[in-house]
Amino acid sequence: IFLLALAAPAVLLLLAWRVVPESPVYLHQSGREEEAKQALEAMCRFNRHGSQKAELLLEQLHSCRAADSDQATGLLRLLASRSVAVRTLLFGLLWALTSTASDFTNWITELSHEHGFEKRSVE
Structure with missing residues (x-):
């Protein structure tokens, strides 16, 4: 029953997938202008x-896209700032070390039990 309760949000997501329209911004950026216009009209x-x-919102999308086309995009733009790059790399390293340490801790515990070290429980 617990696992079914955990799966309920996924079922709701699948049901909502058909009802919720695609983002007009995404459609506009993908070059699907007519679909973006239809989605905006449905939302309005x-x-x-x-x-x-x-129509006004679609014009605003056009003007924003023209302004954004001048700026660089992608991962390199994200890492262009030294402080953001250092933080990103440190958090990535922290995540990798935490993931590895967790597996190592589980493995070393089992290995020590196999070699005769006794288990101690907290009382």
Whole structure:
């Protein structure tokens, strides 16, 4: 029963997948202009705004895309700042060490029991 309760959000996600429309921003960035316009119009209808609001939002998307095309994107842009790069690398190293240490701790405990070291329980 516990595992079924844990799976409930995944079932809700699968049901919502068909109902929730794709993001107009994603559709616009993918070059699917007509679908972006339809998604914006559907959202404006749902929120009781007119189709003129959808046109205005689509124009704003066009202007934002033109402004963003001048800037570099990707992972290298993220690591361009020294402080962000150092933090990212340190957190990655910390994650790797924690993952490795957890496995090593489990393995060394079992290995010590196999070689005769006794188990001690906290009382």
